[in-house]
Amino acid sequence: MPSLDDVLAKASKNSDAALTRLFELLKIPSISTDPAFQSQCKQAADWLVADLQSMGIEASRRDTPGHPMVVGHSDPVPGKPRLLFYGHYDVQPVDPLDLWHNDPFAPALEKVGNTQVIRARGAADDKGQLMTFVEACRAWHAVHGSLPCEICFLFEGEEESGSPSLIPFLTANAEELKSDLALVCDTGMWDQNTPAISTMLRGMVGEEVIITGPNKDLHSGMYGGPAQNPIRVLSKILASLHDDQGRVTLAGFYDEVPPLPDTIAVQWQQLGFDEKEFLGAVGLSEPAGEKDHSALEQIWSRPTCEFCGITGGYTGEGFKTVLPSQASCKISFRLVGQQDPDKIIASLHKHIEDNLPSDCTVEYKNHGGSPATVMPIDDPAFGKAHKALSEEWQADAVYAGCGGSIPVVGDFREYLGMDSLLIGFGLDDDQIHSPNEKYDLRSFQKGINSWIRVLDSLTTEA
């Protein structure tokens, strides 16, 4: 009977081939939010189907009204848990393209100081992470001829564009997908030497607000003064959404936000989070959120209202003396505790309509939402995974919060009744969603080892 070390040795031997495979996947520009890249999303899905099939997994592309899902099943193993592994093959847009040092879809290994990094859009979010688990399974399969338990693979192609097809797919295929536990690889390490299991995730809801004033663009000489300017109206509304303490002013916004338990607050203080360094890395020095919370609390346990994009009037080269007819803003809220996305949006609508001059109208475009999630860390699976991770990295794994939302985790709980073990190997400087995204080669390689150890621990009696 081969040992855990045999599987780890196999993964190490496969290392170059694993990187080649990841590069193939990274070359496919599967940008889900932009309809121009529809066929590339399908291409990424097909690549994954073929890759799963190459290790004996029964896999298929499952078309949806949006981008396809990929589903794979390994053989059942009596007496062992059934696990579902989730990742997403779609990526963020790449603009502003001129800030990239390289073609975002020409992956390359680069040396940055003493670190080797994989540079490409999707390297960290989420293709590189997804492939750590696939490669762990490949090594296990190569050594044992089978996987240690039944695994259902689920790869989504709409994670970066609001996952419109996810819930219909989960509910339509609930029996096929429902497992004892979900494994999700879309989160980060605590720092480059300390692994983490994310157990508190913020939710999110996105809404586009479009304000219309005059029924056409006007000349600012002829109408400047008496005509309502929608940029002015929108600015006043946006400016009214935070008070001078950094708190969101929407009615009821904090009603379902729990205070952070003292014990967790103490643990987090002991993590030695350096907010000067965290902010300094992006050219900032002071936390801009709620003044009575630390930066780490602001990210892990406090809700936000953020403006992701604004546009109105003439934005090209030069100057145009126009009073625009419309102005719009894409607003996102990060949610915690029991905050309900629908209630937050309703409160936003009321706030806007209460502050809208009678000569303006407002339209909304909803971009999806999901509540926050808190995981049961007293479940034995969490302890086993914690031990396995700590062994691979030779450092105590952290039970962490996560500022980003991973809506699928809430959906798994709501529609399939299963919890998720969130393990990932991203780092704060991976520049996900920004130009020059990267994934450390070490994250990729030790990520594969980590999953081998986690699979071993979850399928072995304690």
Add this chain to the structure above:
Amino acid sequence: MPSLDDVLAKASKNSDAALTRLFELLKIPSISTDPAFQSQCKQAADWLVADLQSMGIEASRRDTPGHPMVVGHSDPVPGKPRLLFYGHYDVQPVDPLDLWHNDPFAPALEKVGNTQVIRARGAADDKGQLMTFVEACRAWHAVHGSLPCEICFLFEGEEESGSPSLIPFLTANAEELKSDLALVCDTGMWDQNTPAISTMLRGMVGEEVIITGPNKDLHSGMYGGPAQNPIRVLSKILASLHDDQGRVTLAGFYDEVPPLPDTIAVQWQQLGFDEKEFLGAVGLSEPAGEKDHSALEQIWSRPTCEFCGITGGYTGEGFKTVLPSQASCKISFRLVGQQDPDKIIASLHKHIEDNLPSDCTVEYKNHGGSPATVMPIDDPAFGKAHKALSEEWQADAVYAGCGGSIPVVGDFREYLGMDSLLIGFGLDDDQIHSPNEKYDLRSFQKGINSWIRVLDSLTTEA
């Protein structure tokens, strides 16, 4: 000796040919603010040179570091005044293009109700207006074999993009250009039956404000809360530029704004300006400017601060959960009285910097400015032109204000020491700077007659 009526009859006979010539000029997309249209601006200048030459005027294209000027000279006439006529051949951009019913550069005559209109970008602003004077001269020249006085023609190609070459050109060619009086055709009628001479013009200054927060775009999950969001910072600043009475809050903004003399206020009240109708035409109902001034006062005699364009973050299709690094706004101020563009911009800078969080930086791009102008209506030339206009239109001409800025008028006074007679035939519904710009055929034809009468009156003893 031919009479005034002979010249008017000649213009009437030339009417179709005049329209054909105007259409040729309107077909040239001379958008000056967009560098992509540089050669088309040159083409429009060359067309005008050839047209002036065709009526025996010594004309040439005069290149500048920007778009060229066109200058023409007719023969001196002893004992008669020397006049300068100014117009501009450049036009505004045409976006949003999808709101045009026709190609903006395929001019067409359209019947709208009982009115014939010339539909094209530049039809009213300013190609159609400019050609009213050229056609008046052509008819005069055809009948008399010469013009009634020496006329210097000056056509600019950068009026819609801040006129960067104008002042250097005026100062370098002051002797050649300096005349007894400037005639400028870039304004409107009081209404479709009542001509106007504009004697109070607002000035303008344009400034682009670019706020930078983080040194790159960030993920709103990972940084949302502690990271400074430049859209939020910009919105707060823009929202602070007007108080709840519609007044601009910049320090010293109203220091050099004179109160409207009671006599003029009374005259304007008697004009019967229907603000409900004026605003209703563009889908609005209430004046949005200073609450203690009528809509007409807001346009003609009060300064403004307007937002002409705003952009920041992700503005494409779908949603991107990004915290942007930058956000920017193009701000314009309409100026009155003795307001100094430089002082206003200095006050804006101070206001922004006083309100800028320490983690943000600001950059500015200036887009030019000019102070307001008030004309001496007791000069006899104004009385003569007033009488000539009133005769052509069979209605008393109005001494009007003008909300739009015509910086050249201030420049003529400052650099060439001459006043300007501002006569134009535009109407409020011409949609200049908007999609579907038009110029009434009646404005074009009676505009030509008006200039013939004005030329006659200015060159005849009272």
